[in-house]
Amino acid sequence: xxxxxxxALIFDFDRTLAPLGNFVPWREAFSSIQERYxxxxxxxxxxxxxxxxxxxxxARVADSGCFPPPKLAQIQTEVSDLLARYEGMGIERAGLxxxxxxxxxxxxxxxxxxxxxxxxxxxxxxxxLGRAGVAERFDAVVGRDGxxxxxxxxxxxxxxxxxxxxxxxxxxxxxxxxxxxxxxxAIGMPAVGVATGMSSAEQLRAAGALDVFDGIESLHAAxxxxxxx
Numbered sequence: 001x002x003x004x005x006x007x008a009l010i011f012d013f014d015r016t017l018a019p020l021g022n023f024v025p026w027r028e029a030f031s032s033i034q035e036r037y038x039x040x041x042x043x044x045x046x047x048x049x050x051x052x053x054x055x056x057x058x059a060r061v062a063d064s065g066c067f068p069p070p071k072l073a074q075i076q077t078e079v080s081d082l083l084a085r086y087e088g089m090g091i092e093r094a095g096l097x098x099x100x101x102x103x104x105x106x107x108x109x110x111x112x113x114x115x116x117x118x119x120x121x122x123x124x125x126x127x128x129l130g131r132a133g134v135a136e137r138f139d140a141v142v143g144r145d146g147x148x149x150x151x152x153x154x155x156x157x158x159x160x161x162x163x164x165x166x167x168x169x170x171x172x173x174x175x176x177x178x179x180x181x182x183x184x185x186a187i188g189m190p191a192v193g194v195a196t197g198m199s200s201a202e203q204l205r206a207a208g209a210l211d212v213f214d215g216i217e218s219l220h221a222a223x224x225x226x227x228x229x
Contacts, residue, residue, distance in 0.1 A: 001210055002226040003190070005170045006112065008139075010160055010189070012151075012175030013118035013125050015197025017100050017216070020120065020128060023090030027052045032086070033079050040075050042066055054083055055119045055150060062149055073148070080144055084121035091127045096134070097196060099217030104137040106220065110227055115140040115164050117156040117173075117183070139164050152179035154186040161187070174219065181207035194219060 014020045030052035037047055037057070046064045047057070058079065067075060107114055115138055118125055122143030129135040140163040142156045149155045161168050173184030176197025184191040185208040193204030193212040201212040213219040 001192075002172070002223065003170070006172055006227075007166050007170040008113040008115060008164055008172070009107075010157065010171050010173045010184070011114065011116050012173075012177065012180045013116050013120050013128075015176045016097075016174060016180075016194055017116070018094045018096050018128055018132075020087065020090045020094040020124070021197075023093040024086055025089065026054060026086075029083055029086035030054050030057065033057060033083055036079055036082055037061055037075070040067075055144075058083070058119075058144070059150055059153075069148070076148075077146075080121060084124055087121055087124045088127070091124060091131065094128050096128075096132050097216055099215060099220055101132070101134060103216055103220040103223075104134050106224070107137065110223055112223075113164060113166075114138050115142070115160050117142045117151070117160045119144050119150040119156075121145060151177070152182035152186070154183045157183050157187055157189060161189075176204075178203045178207035181209045184208075192219065 011017055033054060034047050034057065042061055046060055062076065104114065116125060120143055122141050122145050125141050125143055126135055140160050142160045144150045147155050161171065168187045168189035171189050173180055173189050173191035174194060175181065176194050176199060178199040181191040181193060181204055191209050193209040194216065195201050195212055195214050204212045
């Protein structure tokens, strides 16, 4: 399953490496960013949603055509900063999932690099990694900051590949959401899923995941076996 040419692991963050979202008041965050968008003139048709999905709303506004690109970038930065305040409430409680530290410590032996592409704010991700003492294990952290489109758009994956100076084909995407898989597959990056978050194993496979693991520990074991380590 793992190509002998594999050079880097590109992780999602929330519910893949750490359960940040479990400690974020998403309903409150949704109401706040909804009101901020409304203040900028975004229509109720775009704003109304049956679920309190902050990232879905963020993506929906980006795709709505409500604003020219410079204005959209300004508003998205403003909303991203607001959302980051809520995400920051989870920093102190969001420890890493079992097996994450072990896999990161084994990267050199596996001859692999690591990076993150996430819809969370990069500063929040780095804060969690810093508290866990693993921030230096990652060559790049790409959050939603400065992206025109978040996953399932491949924009973040493309930026990450440029930062680590590797083509998508020699990287492996690892995420808990079908959108993670879709973003990777859109640029020819192989992907696997972890059943620790948003999407079921069936949804991950339907999106194109090569395999689905029950967590990082089992992924680590498969990587070690596949690379003869």
